[in-house]
Amino acid sequence: MKAVYPGTFDPVTNGHLDLVTRSLSVFDSIIIAVAVNPAKKPLFAVKERVNLIRKATAGHNGRVAVEAFDNLLVDFCMSRGVYTVVRGLRAISDFEYELQLSQMNRKINKKVETVFMMPSEEYTFISSKIIKEVAGLGGDVTALVPPAVANALRRKLHAKGRK
Numbered sequence: 001m002k003a004v005y006p007g008t009f010d011p012v013t014n015g016h017l018d019l020v021t022r023s024l025s026v027f028d029s030i031i032i033a034v035a036v037n038p039a040k041k042p043l044f045a046v047k048e049r050v051n052l053i054r055k056a057t058a059g060h061n062g063r064v065a066v067e068a069f070d071n072l073l074v075d076f077c078m079s080r081g082v083y084t085v086v087r088g089l090r091a092i093s094d095f096e097y098e099l100q101l102s103q104m105n106r107k108i109n110k111k112v113e114t115v116f117m118m119p120s121e122e123y124t125f126i127s128s129k130i131i132k133e134v135a136g137l138g139g140d141v142t143a144l145v146p147p148a149v150a151n152a153l154r155r156k157l158h159a160k161g162r163k
Contacts, residue, residue, distance in 0.1 A: 003084040006033040010042040011149045015123035019088045029063045036070035056146040074109040085114045
């Protein structure tokens with residue numbers, strides 16, 4: 001059985017990768033669906049995010065695919081023949097938002113179900129937003145993101161005049 005793990009992943013973190021690894025203990029394969037969401041004003045272009053995730057998941061023996069999408073998640077799922085969405089919940093605040101999304105997805109297409117997973121304890125505080133803020137202020141995020149992401153953050157933030 002396959003599942004789709006959607007998100008903006010701007011950038012992908014070790015918390016995201018933890019969820020991928022743990023999802024692979026339940027599902028045969030995962031499609032990481034990278035949302036094209038200009039409203040979020042991402043630091044990385046969608047192609048950069050896809051490439052960074054592909055590098056970070058290369059060790060999963062072909063069980064992880066990475067694709068961009070710019071349509072409804074349920075339509076993306078149906079076009080891939082996948083009926084399960086995996087979402088991570090770090091805190092109560094995540095639950096409220098994710099509940100609304102999963103109910104809307106169910107309203108649109110009853111065939112697509114959402115499965116919620118909790119991150120490993122050491123990743124409960126990590127979010128892409130916090131990673132960008134810390135890195136933008138010169139903080140060290142190398143223990144929280146894959147090496148390629150840490151390098152990409154340094155290059156991107158340095159190019160924008162930050163350290």
